[in-house]
Amino acid sequence: MEITGDEIRRRMIDHESLDPGGLRIVGATITGRLDLSDVVAKRPLVLVDCKAELPVVLSRAHFSLLDLSGLVAPSLQARGLTVDHHLKLSGARLTAEESVDALHMRIGGSAYLDEGFQASGTVTLSGSQVAGVLMCGGGRFDNGLFLVDLRVGDGIFLNQDCRISGGGVHASVRLRGTRVDGQLLLRGVRITSAGVALDLRYVRVGRELFLPFDGIEGKAQLEGLTYEGLPRDATVDEWLAFLADRTLRYSAQPWAQLATAHQAAGHERDVRRIRVAQQRDLRRRGQLSRWGRLWHLVRGVTVGHGYRPGLALVWLAGVLAVSVGVVLVSGGVRCSVVEQVGYALNVAAPLLKADAARCTVDAGSGAGRLVLASTWLLQVLAWAFATLFVAGFTGLVRRNA
Structure with missing residues (x-):
């Protein structure tokens, strides 16, 4: 089955004549460019297992629901896209150097880039708002996943053997400045980079942080990361080793956040261990003068920086x-x-x-x-x-x- 991009645009512009279920097309080849930019349609658009020869353009469009599951196309351009309910890209395969360019989207439900989603190029959702969850479980991102300044309600899930690599000069997973009201879960993800694999600078997690370190191959940036309760899926010893050896540079804030979490849980022994390990990292990588480094060493040897008097x-x-x-x-x-x-x-x-x-x-x-x-x-x-x-x-x- 073939259908032109112009025909789909015409039907969505004339959305009042559509069934309340919207426009549903399954397994079609879309010829020509599918350009739905600036189309405001109060109906669902469902293009399941369709193939497009040219980039799909959805910039500033507005749909009640958008289901592009199984889409095969060079790229998806969706800057300023608004979807009242869910955005589904489950199992989609995008091959261009810039696979998804979706800055400043507004998603009233959840966004699904999961269940076999594949992107050969960069995937950028920065500046967007997702009321539900951002689900990337089982997805593959070959050139970075950029979620800078994202706002997510229920949680971000990078799990179920999700694989992310590349990223160029940036981290493979870049969440700098993102706010998650619910959970941030990186359980079962594998993030690889020759440089920085994970950028969580100034990320605010309203509930639990699930961050096992065995799936992160590369450095991490954690300055300004805050979360509620104890971080899950990693022991205190693993956290101490990660902060000391796998972060780009010494920063007091990640150590203080970890100590504060254990202090609130009443783990006084772990708090002392964290604080002493922080001071070792400060002496090794911090900006101390020669005499400051010597005095710091004396404090550590004699009283454990005040935590072992x-x-x-x-x-x-x-x-x-x-x-x-x-x-x-x-x-x-x-x-x-x-x-x-x-x-x-x-x-x-x-x-x-x-x-x-x-x-x-x-x-x-x-x-x-x-x-x-x-x-x-x-x-x-x-x-x-x-x-x-x-x-x-x-x-x-x-x-x-």
Whole structure:
């Protein structure tokens, strides 16, 4: 069966004469250009399993429902398209370099690019609004899926072995600035890129985020990503590794978002792990001066950046042990062994005074001078570790990290 593009346009312009079910054509070859730009038809248009030799043009058109399932065509041009209910491109095959150009669409129902949908070129839905779901399960996108500044009501579903690659200078999946009132689900998707695979910058997810990392082959950008509750389908360890090794650069916000989610869930141990891992990433990739990097390292080793203040007590105990060892081994302090231990604790431990009144240091001998010099240094270290413990325990180090 053949039908011209001009005949379809004529029928849709004269939509009042159509059955309430609209125009339905199945398995036809559309000859000539199908140009429905600026056509306003309050009827459904159903072209199932049809083939078009030239690009299908729907720019600024308006339909009650649009079903192009199984369409075979070079491309679909649909800037400013309005559909009151659903847009269906399930199983469609589009072969041009720019397969779908659908900026600023308004879809009152859901949009389906699933069930065998194939696009050899770019698919762009940026700036569009979809009241229901954007379903891409089982679709194949060979040159990127661009969903910048999209507004979606119920959710975006990239699942069921959906495969996305390419993207040129941009990410293979680019959702920068998108807002999803419901779920963002990337379960079962495979996204591949030699550079950036996934761009989720400034994406707002109103409900759950399902983001397993095993299907992402390439880097990711997560700055500004926010979501409700705990992210699903990845463990805390997987998140720590992904943020540290698979993002383009250090950014505090993704770490803070993850920590906030676990804080709200009452997972205090995981919150500390996330915060410590964030500080390691800051030291490795953040913009710190040489001295800032050194001080950052000291904070991490001594008090875990304020999240493990007990480490400072371990270091303090080590200083006291070294002080006792120096005094006992050097032979520069004259008194009993018990009094020598008390003397070592006196000179090194902040605010700790043991009975060592009868101990004297032979300052004229090399051993005595060694004791004096080492205990002064150890006293400084002991005070430093005690101060760091207090600062870490009270949260001062965390506020200044």
